Amino acid sequence: MEKWALVTGASGGIGAAIAVALANKGYDLYLHYYSGEAQIDKLVIECEQKGSCAIPIQANLARVEEIECLRERMPRSPDVLINNAGLTHYGIFTDTSMEEIDLLYAVNARAAFLLAQLFVPSMIKRGFGRIVNISSIWGTTGASCEVLYSMTKGALLSFTKALAKEVAPSGITVNAVAPGAVAGPLLNRQFSANELEEIAAEIPMGRLGQPSEIASLVCFLISDEAAYITGQELSPNGGWHT
Known part of the structure; x- marks a missing residue:
């Protein structure tokens, strides 16, 4: 039986x-990206080498009309929706512009709502669906100088809990993953090597998380073994915040 998953922000x-x-688990994939076409091309090849059908889909999730067009570019609706796409923002609260507020809200919160709204009806018809929203540790605890980012990621957690209750009778689970500091291009753009070492030193496990560790948790949440888990927030953060 075919199993399709949509991963937003797949170029990160x-x-x-x-x-x-997911390719290793036998899923066929819709790989959404906004920019980073070169990374997506490499990812498509890697997933196809594992036996998956991988279809890249470019869209600006800040634009409602482009979200609405996603379904037309898919052979069938996904069984699994991974709302991973997101933007960061670092700056003084009082200096935050209306344009920045609108953009982060649109990508980090509204897009997840609209994508779920788009694909939940087909999940209901099948009597099965899995939605995982990738939030952040700052959505739970808040962060100084990341007030806007924290606000939008916190909204994603509330969305997770509320939607989970509404769709549970239809065989759909909705959960959130709220990672701590995860190694990769995003942190490398924000912090110097010395700053990353200082962050790692603050974490009880003494290191940053790895993207593969976040992916493993996502795979568990969409598995049959996790069928009774819904409306939950799991935060892989090395004991940084408990």
């Missing part, structure tokens, strides 16, 4: 790791 470190892990 965590998104690519999730895609590869």
Whole structure:
């Protein structure tokens, strides 16, 4: 039986790791990206080498009309939706512009809502569906100078809990993963090597997380073994915040 999964933001470190892990589990894939076409091309090849059908789909998730067009570019609706795409924002709260507020809300929160709205009806018809929203540790605890980012990622957690209750009778589970500091291009753009070492030193496990570790948790949440888990937030963060 074919199993299709949509991974948004698949050109990033965590998104690519999730895609590869799902390919290893036998899923066919829709690999969404906004930019990073070169990374997506490599990812498609890697997933296809594992026996998956991998279809790249470019879309700007900040634009409602482009989200609505996604379904037309898919042979069938996905059984699994991984809302991984997101933007970061670092800056003083009082300096945050309306444009930045609108953009982060659109990509980090509204897009997940609209994508679920788009694909949940087909999941209901099948009596099966899995949705995993990739939030952040800052969505749980909040972070100074990342107020906007924390707010949008916190909204994603509330969305997870509420939607889980609504769709549970239809055989659909909805969960969230809220990672701590994860090694990869995103952190490398934000922090210097010395700063990353300082962050790792603050974490009880003494290191950053790996994208593959986030992907493993996602795979568990969509598995048959996790069929009774819904509306939950799991935070792989090395004991940084408990």
